Amino acid sequence: QKEVEQNSGPLSVPEGAIASLNCTYSDRGSQSFFWYRQYSGKSPELIMSIYSNGDKEDGRFTAQLNKASQYVSLLIRDSQPSDSATYLCAAALYGGSQGNLIFGKGTKLSVKP
Amino acid sequence: GAVVSQHPSWVICKSGTSVKIECRSLDFQATTMFWYRQFPKQSLMLMATSNEGSKATYEQGVEKDKFLINHASLTLSTLTVTSAHPEDSSFYICSAGGRPTTEQYFGPGTRLTVT
Numbered sequence: 001q002k003e004v005e006q007n008s009g010p011l012s013v014p015e016g017a018i019a020s021l022n023c024t025y026s027d028r029g030s031q032s033f034f035w036y037r038q039y040s041g042k043s044p045e046l047i048m049s050i051y052s053n054g055d056k057e058d059g060r061f062t063a064q065l066n067k068a069s070q071y072v073s074l075l076i077r078d079s080q081p082s083d084s085a086t087y088l089c090a091a092a093l094y095g096g097s098q099g100n101l102i103f104g105k106g107t108k109l110s111v112k113p
Numbered sequence: 114g115a116v117v118s119q120h121p122s123w124v125i126c127k128s129g130t131s132v133k134i135e136c137r138s139l140d141f142q143a144t145t146m147f148w149y150r151q152f153p154k155q156s157l158m159l160m161a162t163s164n165e166g167s168k169a170t171y172e173q174g175v176e177k178d179k180f181l182i183n184h185a186s187l188t189l190s191t192l193t194v195t196s197a198h199p200e201d202s203s204f205y206i207c208s209a210g211g212r213p214t215t216e217q218y219f220g221p222g223t224r225l226t227v228t
Contacts, residue, residue: 034216043206043222044157088157092217100147101208101217105156 002027004091006104014112019076021107023089026070030091033065034101035074038086048074079111115141117209119220126197126227133193134223136207143209146190147217148182151204163190187211197227 003026013019021035032051036044050056050063050072062075072091076083086108090101116139126132136146145164149157161177163169163184171177181193190209194201204224210217 036219041204043204043219046216046218049216100159100162103157 002030002091002102004089004102004104006087006089006107008105009108010110011107012110012112013079015079015081017079017111019079019083019109019111021074021076021087021089021109023072023074023104024070025072025089025091025102027091027093027102028067028070029093030070030102032092033063033072034090034092035061035063035072036088036090037083038088038106040085044088076109079109081111081113084109084111115139115209115216115218117143117207117218117220119207119223121223122221123224124226126225128198128227129196131193131195132197132225133191134205134207134225136190136192136209136220138188138209138211138218141209142187142211143190144187144211145209146184147208147210148180148190148192149206149208151206151222157206160192194225197225199227201225202227 005024035048037047038044048063050065056063060077064073086106088106089104118137120135148160151157160175161169161171163182165187169182184190206222208217208219
């Protein structure tokens with residue numbers, strides 16, 4: 001059974017702090033990893049994709065991948081109240097555009113002003 | 114990022130009727146489209162995967178005769194919920210992937226309420 005595990009939270013951080021979201025996956029064959037943000041009542045929005053071991057930075061977001069440990073993380077620097085949402089981690093065996101995404105249940109992030 | 118639209122954004126229908134939801138990729142060719150369902154406070158559940166011009170592949174437990182999927186072109190897929198019942202009330206979301214994007218992008222979702 002292919003699984004992606006996330007701590008459901010809620011994770012509460014003060015405004016301006018670094019939020020750290022973690023995810024593990026069970027299928028060693030997974031090649032592509034994604035972080036989606038989902039606001040309540042809305043559909044998921046892709047914020048980061050990562051395919052290689054190491055860090056990938058995009059603005060305030062940094063995704064980290066460690067395939068040996070089957071671990072993916074997302075760091076949000078200078079957290080803002082508008083970052084409050086549920087963050088979904090997803091893994092795919094192939095490129096994300098073609099393959100089924102296996103989603104975690106999501107981590108709810110709350111950024112307090 | 115790529116843009117995926119869905120129509121309608123919300124729909125209310127009577128039990129026993131059918132509802133069609135459209136999913137369009139606006140600025141790329143969606144060779145693969147995915148249909149998800151999400152109940153309140155739960156995670157996304159993949160219902161089916163469709164490749165353009167082929168029959169959809171349904172996930173275990175999803176009735177293919179009840180949830181009809183058509184992916185006739187590279188920019189349009191439709192999901193028809195036939196003989197809808199109140200338990201089909203949910204948030205239905207499509208996503209698309211294809212050329213030239215390497216990621217999968219979600220539509221805004223359709224909230225279905227069956228009375």
